[in-house]
Amino acid sequence: MVRNSNGRSSPDRRARRAVATREAILRAAAGVFRNRGFAETGMREIAAAADLSPGNLYYYFKSKADILYFCQDHSVNRMLATMKHLGRTQPSAEQLRQVIAAHLLCTLDELDGAAAHTEVESLPADLRRKIVAKRDRYERAVRRIVAEGMTRGAFVDGDPVLTTRAILGALNWTTRWYRPGGKLPPQAVADAFANYLVRGLAA
Amino acid sequence: MVRNSNGRSSPDRRARRAVATREAILRAAAGVFRNRGFAETGMREIAAAADLSPGNLYYYFKSKADILYFCQDHSVNRMLATMKHLGRTQPSAEQLRQVIAAHLLCTLDELDGAAAHTEVESLPADLRRKIVAKRDRYERAVRRIVAEGMTRGAFVDGDPVLTTRAILGALNWTTRWYRPGGKLPPQAVADAFANYLVRGLAA
């Protein structure tokens, strides 16, 4: 292990290591949650997947729900970030296509998508509220694109709420059947879904 | 209470009651599973929802997983029945529209949809195999409609597997946000989804 001259790790080196461990735990946890569900996953499994002892997890997170919370927070943050960088002046169809692709690539990625939008019910009330609030913000952002497209005449008329939920459902459900590492690359799914789901709105 | 001549309640009256109780348990369980997920739901809750003592559940089902199995079996059976009665000579669009509507009405219905397609992972291997087999049969049937439409030229070309999964994802995800008893009737969801999801395929 790298140490500085006085024989101990320097404080920021330590801090960096701690952050790295936290992320490793989240990545490991996300993988197990995805495969077996939150409630069916034990702390021991998470610990094993992260190559730590069970007790040690509690040095980095204060509860199992806490781990889930940070998984979901990480994921929803990334999705919100996508929205921020979206060119809102492009054609609605193009915007929607980009959102769908980004959402899927993120969902099908190991760490991010894992338990992302799923299993909010397992969180205690306070954490759940936070996640739900962000998730709703994201959903509203998608809805805005859909509604705007309808107003502009770029999309056929319809109920923006229900249409948005149909889209997000198709995207989120992928976690149920997509197996990373198979021969179907995430990008292929993203393309096919974007084509189909955008065409359903094209005027 | 009706009795027959020998002073005991007649066997078939009893049998009918037993069947009714079984169904009541399934209905109750389905509701709780939907709200809280299989793993987070305790037998106590199911029992309370069905107005029985926890131990008494085991007179009707041999395990918690068994209850889930019968919920799912009931649901997937109903969906397969739908496919059987579908007029396969109608235009592909019409067929797909009907399947979508039927799937949704069933999914959003109290008893049938609850844990319908969800949570197969929680079943022990043998029961899971049975459900997965039926579910796959159903998915193949939907896919056939999609593929046929593409061949006939009624639908635009695309990957029938991925398209079908997008459709089923949109439909199944409804269990996550739809709250029965609210002001949005299932039929409204069915119409909006059918419109959107069929239009995405229309040539």
Place this chain on the structure above:
Amino acid sequence: MVRNSNGRSSPDRRARRAVATREAILRAAAGVFRNRGFAETGMREIAAAADLSPGNLYYYFKSKADILYFCQDHSVNRMLATMKHLGRTQPSAEQLRQVIAAHLLCTLDELDGAAAHTEVESLPADLRRKIVAKRDRYERAVRRIVAEGMTRGAFVDGDPVLTTRAILGALNWTTRWYRPGGKLPPQAVADAFANYLVRGLAA
């Protein structure tokens, strides 16, 4: 069903039937206890073996332990009866030989031996005391034969208590390995055991 002129079974016919049912239950229970042990045997199994409903057992016996008690009582009574009819003037060796044979034939018989000497621990204190008292009376009777033989000089000297326990152990342990209905007849076991166990004492 046979009934007398007034259309009902006569009282003593009824009583006889009740006794027959009780015995049928004991026989059935003895068989199941022997195969699976008292604690591992459920009332439902006893009921099934006796071709009755579980609830109905309680019309004939007031508890599961009660059934075990009557099984054991029946068995130990039969053994005590053997002792009573034993010619105490015969040579000690002959007496012992007869006791061993009778004990084994009774033990290996379906009903009698089943849970005979075993599982006294499972009885509640009051019933246990009764059985243990009778069992001890029986053991003392066997011991008297052994001790008398030693006094008379018919048997070699030794500790009558330990010798008797060795004999009874050999006999009782047969329930662990003997399977009724096999090709080894109880009489063959009785002969071999009597030969061996008596010869060990012969002066």
Place this chain on the structure above:
Amino acid sequence: MVRNSNGRSSPDRRARRAVATREAILRAAAGVFRNRGFAETGMREIAAAADLSPGNLYYYFKSKADILYFCQDHSVNRMLATMKHLGRTQPSAEQLRQVIAAHLLCTLDELDGAAAHTEVESLPADLRRKIVAKRDRYERAVRRIVAEGMTRGAFVDGDPVLTTRAILGALNWTTRWYRPGGKLPPQAVADAFANYLVRGLAA
């Protein structure tokens, strides 16, 4: 308490403690099984006897049956070891006498004999097979001594199978009546039994 330079208890000290705890549990369990039988013994009782919390038992053994298995395995291993060190050139009577004594001393000892040969029925099929296989190997070894003695003319003729079972029955049944800690030392039982049981075979 001894610590090594890094301030934690050393791994092998821990390992030794863990092994000690496992053995303490086995000893405790053996005692309770002997007194009350496997099925009637609760994990709470074992835990209490071992001075641990019930849940903690599962850190060392994965089920109640597992505990029973290791009790029996320990015991049957010890008996097989006895056979291995037996001088097969000695007179048959001497060999048998030694086996009987060793078997009894082991059976009447606290840890080893407790549930030794008893209660195999309570094990799940896979564990039962293992124990039964070893137990049968042991029985065959005893039988070989008996049969050899008959062939050599050292023992009177007879059925070696039944004779061996009579001997083992007498020995195993001791667990039912022998109370360790009383005034009868195991050696006294061993002597009396060996005398009696060998004499029954002496030509």
Place this chain on the structure above:
DNA sequence: TATGAATGAGATTTCATTCAT
């Protein structure tokens, strides 16, 4: 920071027994 061990609450499940019919 890290670990193995311990705990306590709670989960599912079983089962003798009772009850209404």
Place this chain on the structure above:
DNA sequence: TATGAATGAAATCTCATTCAT
């Protein structure tokens, strides 16, 4: 007498969490 259904207490087992080291 007989039955199917119901109950309540207890059993085994799991598991997130904590603790001593």
